[in-house]
Amino acid sequence: LTSERYGVQRLPFSHVSDSDLAFFEHLIPGRVITDPDELRLFNVDWLQSVRGCSKMLLRPRTAAEVSEILRYCNKRKLAVNPQGGNTGLVGGSVPVFDEIIISTALMNQVISFNSVSGLPELPEKRAPPPAQARWNCCGREEEPFHQPRSAGAAEERSPSPSPGPPELPQPGRGTPAQACRSCQGEERLPRPSPELPGTRAPPPAQACQSCRSRGKVLADGSILNCLASLRKDNTGYDLKQLFIGSEGTLGVITAVSILCPRKPKSVNLVFLGCQSFSQVLGTFTTCKGMLGEILSAYEFMDDKCMKLVENHLKLSKPVTGSPFYILIETSGSNSAHDEEKLNNFLEHVMASGLVTDGTVATEDKKIKMLWSLRERITEALTHDGCVYKYDLSLPVERLYDLVIDTRARLGKTAKNVVGYGHLGDGNLHLNITAESYSHSLLDAIEPFVYEWTAQYNGSISAEHGLGFKKKHYIQYSKPQEAVLLMQQVKTMLDPKGILNPYKTLPASS
Numbered sequence: 001l002t003s004e005r006y007g008v009q010r011l012p013f014s015h016v017s018d019s020d021l022a023f024f025e026h027l028i029p030g031r032v033i034t035d036p037d038e039l040r041l042f043n044v045d046w047l048q049s050v051r052g053c054s055k056m057l058l059r060p061r062t063a064a065e066v067s068e069i070l071r072y073c074n075k076r077k078l079a080v081n082p083q084g085g086n087t088g089l090v091g092g093s094v095p096v097f098d099e100i101i102i103s104t105a106l107m108n109q110v111i112s113f114n115s116v117s118g119l120p121e122l123p124e125k126r127a128p129p130p131a132q133a134r135w136n137c138c139g140r141e142e143e144p145f146h147q148p149r150s151a152g153a154a155e156e157r158s159p160s161p162s163p164g165p166p167e168l169p170q171p172g173r174g175t176p177a178q179a180c181r182s183c184q185g186e187e188r189l190p191r192p193s194p195e196l197p198g199t200r201a202p203p204p205a206q207a208c209q210s211c212r213s214r215g216k217v218l219a220d221g222s223i224l225n226c227l228a229s230l231r232k233d234n235t236g237y238d239l240k241q242l243f244i245g246s247e248g249t250l251g252v253i254t255a256v257s258i259l260c261p262r263k264p265k266s267v268n269l270v271f272l273g274c275q276s277f278s279q280v281l282g283t284f285t286t287c288k289g290m291l292g293e294i295l296s297a298y299e300f301m302d303d304k305c306m307k308l309v310e311n312h313l314k315l316s317k318p319v320t321g322s323p324f325y326i327l328i329e330t331s332g333s334n335s336a337h338d339e340e341k342l343n344n345f346l347e348h349v350m351a352s353g354l355v356t357d358g359t360v361a362t363e364d365k366k367i368k369m370l371w372s373l374r375e376r377i378t379e380a381l382t383h384d385g386c387v388y389k390y391d392l393s394l395p396v397e398r399l400y401d402l403v404i405d406t407r408a409r410l411g412k413t414a415k416n417v418v419g420y421g422h423l424g425d426g427n428l429h430l431n432i433t434a435e436s437y438s439h440s441l442l443d444a445i446e447p448f449v450y451e452w453t454a455q456y457n458g459s460i461s462a463e464h465g466l467g468f469k470k471k472h473y474i475q476y477s478k479p480q481e482a483v484l485l486m487q488q489v490k491t492m493l494d495p496k497g498i499l500n501p502y503k504t505l506p507a508s509s
C-alpha cells in the first residue's frame, strides 16, 4: 500500500489485522468482503475518476451493527468510508487509501408508511427515488433492493423531489444531500417551485424538509435518533440538517424519512427550442407567471449536450435546430385546467418569439423519452472521454456566461464544453471533456471556474458536495470563519478523524 495517493499523505490510522477480520466476521458473519475482485467495484467511483485500495467491505443490516462497527473502529483507530449507492460525482463515496468501506446496501427495508402524513420510514436503508430504474439503465451495476416507492405506490405517492440520476438519495454518507441542503430550512409551502432543487421540484404541500435523516451513528458508536418523522419540530438546533450533506464525515445515517406527496393526477412535459440563452431566461420568467402553482420542473440544456446524447446513446430529440433546449414539467390535479394553462403559455411564448419550436407530452411513454434526453446527459458525457465536472450555483442571468468564457479559454484543448442544469435553481452543470486526463487542462480549468463563480458570489458546489476532489476549494464559497467552525464540529464529533477522512474539509492548520 502506497503512503501517498493523488498528492495526499495517508494519515496514521491502523491497518486492518487478522484479529480485526475475526471480530467483524463474528459480528456480521458472511457480510465481510475481502475478495479483491469483489472489492474492485466499491473502490472506484461512478465516473471512474478516483480509486481507493480498501481491503475490506462490511455490509451491516442494522443501526446496532453499524454502532458496533464504529465503536470498534474508533477504539482501534481504523478509518472508514461510509458508502451508499456510490453514485457520488466528487470522489467522496470511495476510499482514498485502505479505509474500511461500510456499505449501506443491505439497509434497504421500508419500515412503515403513514398514509395520513405521507411519510414512509426507511430504517437502516437506502431511499431510492423513481430515478433508480433510470439509473440502472446507465449500465452501472446496482444490486436489487426494495424501492420505498413500493410502499407509497399503493397510496399513489411519489417519493420526491426527483433528484435526477446521480444524486440518488441513499443513507450512508449523509445523503439525501441535495434536496434538504438547498432549501436551507425555509418554508416554501404551499406551492411547488422550480427554485427547488433537483430536476423535479416537490409537488404542492411538500415542505422543504422532504428528506429527513432519522437515525445516525456517530464515530464513537453512539446512536442518535432525531424524531425526523415529525413534520414540524423546532426543539433546539437542527442536528439533522448538519448531517445531511456532511458526506459521511460526521456520522453514518442509518435511517431516513422522506415525505411522499400524492402522485399528481395530471402531468405534462414540454420540450422547447430557443435561439438564445436570453430567450431561455425570458421563457422561464413567463413560465413562472403563467404556470404558477403547476410548474414542477424547468431544465435547460445546450445543443452540444444534445449532440452527445444523440451520438453516444442514439437518442433523438423531437425538436432540432436550436442552440438551447428547455424541458418544462407541470404537475397538477385537474388535467383540463393544467392543459388549458399550458396551451395558453405555449401560444404566448411561440407568438412572442421566445420559443421557436416545441413538442408536448402527456402520455407516460413520451414523457419518459423526453426526460431521458435530459437525465442521460451525464451518462453520455462519460462516453465522450475524460470528464471534468462542475456544479455551480450562479445568478441565473449569468449562468451560461461561464460556459461561453470557459469554451473561449480552453479552445481546442478541450473536446467539448457543455452546459445544462436546473435553471430554476440557478444551478449550472458545466462539463468539459477531453480524450484523456491532462493535468495542464485541469490547471486551465481550475481555479478559473471557481474564481469566476466566486466573483458573482456563487457556490462551487450546488448539489454534488465537495468530497475528495473539491474540498480545497471550499474557501471560494465559504468564509474562513465558517470553515473553521466546520472543522471544530468535525473534531468534536469525530476526534480521531476516522469518518471518511480526506474528504469535504481541508485539514485544520
Ligand code: MLT
Pocket (backbone or CB within 6 Å): 164, 165, 166, 167, 374, 375, 377, 378, 391, 421, 429, 463
Ligand atoms: C444532473 O443534474 O444530471 C446531475 O447533477 C448530474 C450531473 O451533474 O451530471
Ligand code: ZN
Pocket (backbone or CB within 6 Å): 164, 198, 421, 422, 429, 463
Ligand atoms: Zn443536477
